[in-house]
Amino acid sequence: MLKRNLYRAALLVGAAVVFAASISPASAADLLVRRNIDTLSAGDLGRYIHAVQVLEGRSTKDPTVLNSYAWYAALHNKTQPPSKAFGGPCEHKNDLFFPWHRAMLWYFEQALHEVDPTVTLPYWDWSRKPSGNRFPKAFEDTTSILSKSIDGRARDGTAPAPGWNLIHDLTLTAHYSDFAGASGEGLFEDQLHDYMHGSYVGGALSFNTTAGNDPVFWSFHAFIDALWWFRQHQPGNTDQITCTNKPDCLLKGMPGKTGAGLPGPTTAKDVADTATLGYTYDWQAPDSPLIAHATMSNQAPEVAALAVRTASHIATVPIVLPNGGPDDPLKINLHGVTTPQKAGYVALIYLHPKSVAFAPKNKAFREKYLVSRLADWAFPDMMGMNMTSDREFVLDRRAYRSLFAHAGTNMVLTIATYLSAAPKPAGAMAMQAATAPISEITIAGADAVNE
Numbered sequence: 001m002l003k004r005n006l007y008r009a010a011l012l013v014g015a016a017v018v019f020a021a022s023i024s025p026a027s028a029a030d031l032l033v034r035r036n037i038d039t040l041s042a043g044d045l046g047r048y049i050h051a052v053q054v055l056e057g058r059s060t061k062d063p064t065v066l067n068s069y070a071w072y073a074a075l076h077n078k079t080q081p082p083s084k085a086f087g088g089p090c091e092h093k094n095d096l097f098f099p100w101h102r103a104m105l106w107y108f109e110q111a112l113h114e115v116d117p118t119v120t121l122p123y124w125d126w127s128r129k130p131s132g133n134r135f136p137k138a139f140e141d142t143t144s145i146l147s148k149s150i151d152g153r154a155r156d157g158t159a160p161a162p163g164w165n166l167i168h169d170l171t172l173t174a175h176y177s178d179f180a181g182a183s184g185e186g187l188f189e190d191q192l193h194d195y196m197h198g199s200y201v202g203g204a205l206s207f208n209t210t211a212g213n214d215p216v217f218w219s220f221h222a223f224i225d226a227l228w229w230f231r232q233h234q235p236g237n238t239d240q241i242t243c244t245n246k247p248d249c250l251l252k253g254m255p256g257k258t259g260a261g262l263p264g265p266t267t268a269k270d271v272a273d274t275a276t277l278g279y280t281y282d283w284q285a286p287d288s289p290l291i292a293h294a295t296m297s298n299q300a301p302e303v304a305a306l307a308v309r310t311a312s313h314i315a316t317v318p319i320v321l322p323n324g325g326p327d328d329p330l331k332i333n334l335h336g337v338t339t340p341q342k343a344g345y346v347a348l349i350y351l352h353p354k355s356v357a358f359a360p361k362n363k364a365f366r367e368k369y370l371v372s373r374l375a376d377w378a379f380p381d382m383m384g385m386n387m388t389s390d391r392e393f394v395l396d397r398r399a400y401r402s403l404f405a406h407a408g409t410n411m412v413l414t415i416a417t418y419l420s421a422a423p424k425p426a427g428a429m430a431m432q433a434a435t436a437p438i439s440e441i442t443i444a445g446a447d448a449v450n451e
């Protein structure tokens, strides 16, 4: 196959920069096209299901059986390898997140492709209303293996889907480091990926250790990859993959060759261009006009649905917004945001005058005072990972003009946490506002709940 030849040639050249630029327009027709699972014909869907079934048949549960479904599921994130055959874990909460997952999907797709050369990995476009109840119908057909996680866990997420405006804004965040992360987690991973794993899908996808067990995982992540591809193909895009904490850009656990022995990517630079990897997407952004928006509440219609629930934890920090010019944004840092081990959560962050009562169920209150949100999913096995991270968000004085009218007066930063499943605290969360009077608060259990 031509794409394989391209890839092999690229490896022989040996320089990632060279093969990223080595695709000629003529080869575009030879690229495999990943399609929306809702648009597959019954025959194509059947062939995809069959290929997944063959992988599952090689071994349902034993991750040491190479080229089996369980092996690929374990590749995603099993931090204690059962054997040398398996080298995880995956990369999360840093700037290798996108490249690592692109490589993982590529190897999985190659395994499917080796079973049936007509098969490519279909994506689930979760920016659009689902064809089924919460997922594409293909994942809800209970007679299909696509409806079942190999560990038997049912999808139990109940959070509303993120709106296209939010997906759009986070996908096209101006700075690559905000989009993809640098020393810490990028906005896309935090607010979309983590949110979808822990709060929307749930079940096996709630936990990093079991996410790959549910076949919906591959199509879910294929859409994340499609959105990255979309970002990369914006006119004028100059993003460069960074590997802030890993100068060698090595992607942990990648076998370097497919089950059939063909060479595959091992570094972040290898996966910079999907054409080099031999595939593309047929995805197109929704053409509905974007509504002009200035606040997070307008960007994220699902916030309203979250906010009408009762928060499990509410933390408040007194704050005085500093005076400043219109181009002088306020950066607010949340320090020590703890990754939960039991359940995912979404936290909605409000900034409101002290004299205005916190009223998240009130639409007008949300529209005025909701300034950001963060999300996380559960990491039961934290080996080799930091338990806590820092998050920063920037308040633009122009966008939040009405808030900055209160500069110099007493305000309150309120964080309302919504847990996705088990009634456990999201963990200790210490936060401070960087350029304002600092107060620190910890959410670490019942005594800290002052709702």
Ligand SMILES: [Cu+2]
Binding pocket: 193, 197, 211, 221
């Ligand atoms: Cu994921």
